[in-house]
Amino acid sequence: MSRVTDAPGLWALASRVLGRELTLAGRHWDQVAQPLLFFVIVVTLFPLATSPDLAQLRQIAPGVVWVAAMLSSLLALESLFRPDVEDGTMEQWVLSEQPLAWMLLMKTAAHWLVSGLPLVILSPLLGTGLGVPVSAWPVLMASLALGTAALSMLGAIGAALTVGVRRGNVLLALLVLPLEVPVLIFGARAVSLGMTGEAVAGPLNLLAAILILAVSLGPMAMAAAIRIGVES
Amino acid sequence: MNWTWFHKFASPPHAYRLLGTLRPWLFWPAVVLMLWAVYNGLFVAPTDYQQGDSFRIMYVHVPSASLSLMVYSMMAIAAGIGIIWRMKLAHAVAAGCAVIGAWFTVLALVTGAIWGKPMWGAWWAWDPRLTSELILLFLYLGYMALRASYDDVQRADRASGILAVVGIVNVPIVKYSVQWWNSLHQGSSLSLTGSSAIDPSMLPPLLAMMVGFLLFFGAILCDRVRAEILTRERNAGWLSEAA
Numbered sequence: 001m002s003r004v005t006d007a008p009g010l011w012a013l014a015s016r017v018l019g020r021e022l023t024l025a026g027r028h029w030d031q032v033a034q035p036l037l038f039f040v041i042v043v044t045l046f047p048l049a050t051s052p053d054l055a056q057l058r059q060i061a062p063g064v065v066w067v068a069a070m071l072s073s074l075l076a077l078e079s080l081f082r083p084d085v086e087d088g089t090m091e092q093w094v095l096s097e098q099p100l101a102w103m104l105l106m107k108t109a110a111h112w113l114v115s116g117l118p119l120v121i122l123s124p125l126l127g128t129g130l131g132v133p134v135s136a137w138p139v140l141m142a143s144l145a146l147g148t149a150a151l152s153m154l155g156a157i158g159a160a161l162t163v164g165v166r167r168g169n170v171l172l173a174l175l176v177l178p179l180e181v182p183v184l185i186f187g188a189r190a191v192s193l194g195m196t197g198e199a200v201a202g203p204l205n206l207l208a209a210i211l212i213l214a215v216s217l218g219p220m221a222m223a224a225a226i227r228i229g230v231e232s
Numbered sequence: 233m234n235w236t237w238f239h240k241f242a243s244p245p246h247a248y249r250l251l252g253t254l255r256p257w258l259f260w261p262a263v264v265l266m267l268w269a270v271y272n273g274l275f276v277a278p279t280d281y282q283q284g285d286s287f288r289i290m291y292v293h294v295p296s297a298s299l300s301l302m303v304y305s306m307m308a309i310a311a312g313i314g315i316i317w318r319m320k321l322a323h324a325v326a327a328g329c330a331v332i333g334a335w336f337t338v339l340a341l342v343t344g345a346i347w348g349k350p351m352w353g354a355w356w357a358w359d360p361r362l363t364s365e366l367i368l369l370f371l372y373l374g375y376m377a378l379r380a381s382y383d384d385v386q387r388a389d390r391a392s393g394i395l396a397v398v399g400i401v402n403v404p405i406v407k408y409s410v411q412w413w414n415s416l417h418q419g420s421s422l423s424l425t426g427s428s429a430i431d432p433s434m435l436p437p438l439l440a441m442m443v444g445f446l447l448f449f450g451a452i453l454c455d456r457v458r459a460e461i462l463t464r465e466r467n468a469g470w471l472s473e474a475a
Contacts, residue, residue, distance in 0.1 A: 157398055161391050165381045174377050175395060178370035179402050182409035189413065210405065221398050224315070228390050 013098055014106045021110030031079060032114045039072035039119055043126045058131035062191035065127060065140070066147070066184055069119055073148055074173055076115035077155040080108070081163045081226065090163075091230045101219035104226065108156040108219075116148035132195060139194030139204075146207040147187040153214035154179050160225035183210060242321050245470040248461050251454040259451035265444035273437035280434075289347045291437055295445035297340035297361075300368060301403075303333030303449065307375075308400035311393035320464065321457070323389035326396060327379060328456030332449060334372035340365055360414040364407045371399045385464060 008016065025032050046064045047057055057064075084090040093103055123144050124137045132140060158176035162168030190203035240246050273291040280287040307329035314322035344362060345355045356362065375392055382388035465471055 157394075161378060161395055162381075164387065164391070165378075168381070171377055171381055174370075175374040178367050178374060178406075179398065181367055182402075182405045185409045185413045206409075213401075217401070221394050225391060225394050228387050228394075231387075 007097065010099075010102060013103065017103050017106040018110050021107055022113065025110070025114040035072045035076040035115055036118050036122065038075055039068050039122070040126065042068040042071060043130070047130070054131040058195070061127065061130035061132050062188040062195065064130060065123060065132075065144075065191065066188040068126075069123075069144060069148060069187075070151060070177070070180060070184060072119060073115065073151040073155055074176060076111070077152075077159045077172060077176070078169050080111050080156060080159045081229070082159075082168075085163050085226075085229055090226060094227060094230050100226065101223040104156070104160070104222045105215070105219040108152055108222070111156070112149050112152040116145075116152055119148055120144045132191070135197070136191065136194040139200050140191050142204060143187045143190040143194075143200075143207060146204065146211050147183050150183050150207065150211040150214050151180055153211070153218045154183070157218055157221045157225065160222045160229060163226065164229035183207065186210070242319050244321065244461050244465050244468070247321050248458055251458050255451050255454040258447045258454065262444050262447035262451055265440045265447065269437040269440035269444055273434075273441065277434045277437055283351060286347060286350050287434075289343050291441050293340060293343040293347060294438060295442045296336045296343065297365065298442065299445055299449055300333055300337040300340050300365065303329050303336060304368060304372070304403065305400060307333060308396040311396040315390060315393045315397070320386075320389070321461075323393060324457050324460035324464065325453070326393065327389075327460055328453050330372055330375050330379070331456065332452055334369065334376065336449075337365060337369040337372060341369065358414065360407075360411040363414070364410045367406050367410070368403070371403070375399065 120141050123140050127140050155176050158172050162172045186203040186206045190200045194200045307326045310322045310326040349355050379388045379392040
């Protein structure tokens with residue numbers, strides 16, 4: 001077996017993976033938009049189900065935005081690895097002599113750029129609809145930015161584990177949602193503290209800590225799971 | 233260091249026989265301890281001055297709650313061993329742990345609710361311990377669901393093993409986040425009244441019950457692992473020789 005001599009370095013590899021994923025997302029922008037639309041619709045359902053009174057909505061706003069973000073992230077995860085496993089791309093990734101964990105980390109990062117980041121940008125708009133004051137916008141966006149990234153990383157482990165399973169989408173929710181509870185707690189807490197003008201550094205730091213932990217250990221679990229998923 | 237005992241234990245026929253020998257030594261002491269504890273806990277231990285006779289449910293609740301977490305750790309460690317050393321027996325142990333652990337969690341939640349109704353006036357309260365116990369149950373169920381969805385045993389082993397290891401990293405985070413969430417939601421009005429300052433006369437049955445539950449868990453685990461070995465090795469030669 002001869003080693004590939006013109007193998008790219010880590011950063012070149014990262015930019016290739018990112019470039020590929022973003023190009024693919026650009027070509028299937030309708031699929032990328034669906035989870036976002038879902039996010040908007042779920043948030044819209046809450047005023048309809050409870051009451052249009054802004055004072056009441058303001059109380060549940062952090063929870064509503066965060067639960068909707070979690071569900072939307074779950075929906076987006078379904079298409080993270082599955083198409084690549086089905087068309088054989090992932091098999092080539094596993095067989096290539098490149099670090100699989102690193103490539104999966106980059107793939108997940110690209111996934112966050114097209115599914116998490118738009119959600120962060122959209123959140124002030126929806127927040128306003130639920131009575132979140134402008135002063136709490138930075139906290140809302142910061143908590144969602146850190147939180148959705150952590151959700152993407154944790155969810156990617158679940159997506160990798162269920163990729164070899166038929167009808168894995170309900171299973172994915174079952175596996176991932178309990179793992180994501182801390183992110184929900186800290187994220188919603190940061191927003192509700194921010195809305196009352198209290199210090200938000202605590203929950204935001206904890207969210208960042210979860211994100212760092214997930215980024216450092218998650219890819220290894222993903223790689224191991226993907227290896228199981230492609231051998232069949 | 234000599235590792236033959238380790239590899240010998242990992243061989244299915246040997247493990248099958250060993251677990252069969254071990255089982256009665258765990259099961260009968262467990263039965264004796266539990267009967268003794270039930271008698272002493274229900275009839276001998278004095279009535280609590282505050283909780284009346286309701287406190288007696290603690291003799292089931294506390295052992296199952298403590299075991300629910302211990303079994304999860306054991307499951308994750310077994311799964312980790314199974315992944316690292318590719319040891320099938322370890323995966324069988326993890327699979328056996330999951331079902332028993334999930335039942336201990338259910339038992340802890342149910343007895344907690346039965347105790348909570350007369351004490352707190354509600355079947356359920358969003359107390360940090362209750363909430364993290366509930367999430368633990370979800371983790372168990374997720375593990376079992378993932379196992380069940382793979383047709384191939386080897387792949388089921390490894391996939392669910394990864395989930396168990398990821399889960400055990402997450403358990404302390406969940407625990408602390410839930411505690412913190414609750415402490416900000418409301419004052420800690422609810423706590424198990426004086427579980428540390430327990431009356432000496434109530435303690436021996438509780439300790440006996442905890443050891444009894446532990447031994448009982450060991451005995452049931454022996455059964456489950458043996459059943460798991462039988463399923464996995466159903467085509468192996470040593471089984472038809474033994475039969």
